[in-house]
Amino acid sequence: MQSCEITITGLSHDGQGVGRLADGQVVFVPDLLPGERALVRIEPTARRHRVLTGQCLQRLQDSPLRRRPPCILADHCGGCSLQHLSAAGQLSSKRDTVAQVLQRIAHLKVALDPVLASPSELGYRNRAVIPLERAEGGVLRAGFYRRSSHRIVNMNHCPVLDPRIDALVAPLKADLEATDWPVDRHLSQGGGLRHLALRVGHHSGEVLITLIASHGSDGFAGLSELAQGWMRRWPQVVGVLLNLQDKPTNALFGPTSKLIAGRQWLSESFGSLRFQLACDTFFQVNTPQAERVAELVLQQLPRPGCQVVDAYCGVGTFTLPMAAAGHHVHGLEVHPASVQLARLNAQLNGLEQRARFEQGPVAEHLTALLPATDAVLVDPPRKGLEGPVRQALIEQPVQRLLYLSCDPATLARDLEALVSGPYQLDSLQPLDFFPNTSHIECLAVLSS
């Protein structure tokens, strides 16, 4: 086991300090910041792709941007990797990350706008899906994973969660612990409870509690009484559901949810619009920040009464604000339950004439819509645009293309192809939706 003194010169995309050994080899060290000097133990087994990882044994010089993390579990939990960096330091490091990734992957030198900070640094997450396990003696453990592992760091309080769901974690754990229900996240002992999912409407305060399990309510005697008790105890809880996920996949939710008490959905407002949200449909996790992005999107549409495609539209989060502003929007979304809710949300707001939705992969519907389209908003998952979607946008360019991205690396890959084609990049706004984590979103505005 080798230990040595290292100076940290940068941060990796996932918030680890990056330095070099005397022979030039790169070392990734969690919990260290640029400018810091530390005694680091080089991990003997972690030699991957000629990159080393290390563990900080002692900090010899601190960064002036270092601060005491707001969470007592910061040293253990892998949920937030930048808590030890000041708020201002997080924003400038996220901006640097975007600039570096664009330069490295897309060879683009872009005048980046400063990162748009989240309105709140803590308490911003309107949703949590918390892994569960039963430890010795029947103790119920719940919490997020230790960095680079699937080991739970037991928690009762998570400061980035909306306080209205954070306050439910400990009492729900206590109630679940008191049952004799099986808990088996990995499906290795016949199945049972897997995750506890909580969602709150930021504006409405309504809460949905969902237990994700490998089998139906037969295996959970007394569930209905417990659920009704929760609704009596916490009037803000509007529904309790049991979601069935019996597959050992990365998808946390299975395709069916059974209502145990109350109703299937919570109501929420978004800007001036009303929405219904289900336990398993995608919805932006930081509501006030998403509302600001909806405003930015509206400002970029080229004229009143545009024909717009909102690709990867979810439950209509951005489709409906655009339709409410007088544009005609086609939402494309693959998840059937999200499309159902998007249509319902359009109706709730009297927008069904200007907001239409197609269910299926974007690649299947986009080409036919593009000839009559002025502007496209894409908001894909982390893997970015699929090849055929990129190709369709290049072959049939639209006047304005807005790209909301949650992964700078795939954004850079896609931008490189788009600006090598008929588009120019007009602006790129990094956005902080997830303070204290290394995640960074961007809104790129392109025109042809």
Ligand SMILES: C[S@@+](CC[C@H](N)C(=O)[O-])C[C@H]1O[C@@H](n2cnc3c(N)ncnc32)[C@H](O)[C@@H]1O
């Ligand atoms: C990052 S979310 C954005 C949702 C929405 N724009 C919002 O802000 O609430 C991505 C969405 O794309 C959907 N999706 C993923 N792959 C897709 C595909 N190939 N075609 C259509 N939709 C897809 C997901 O179900 C999810 O709702």
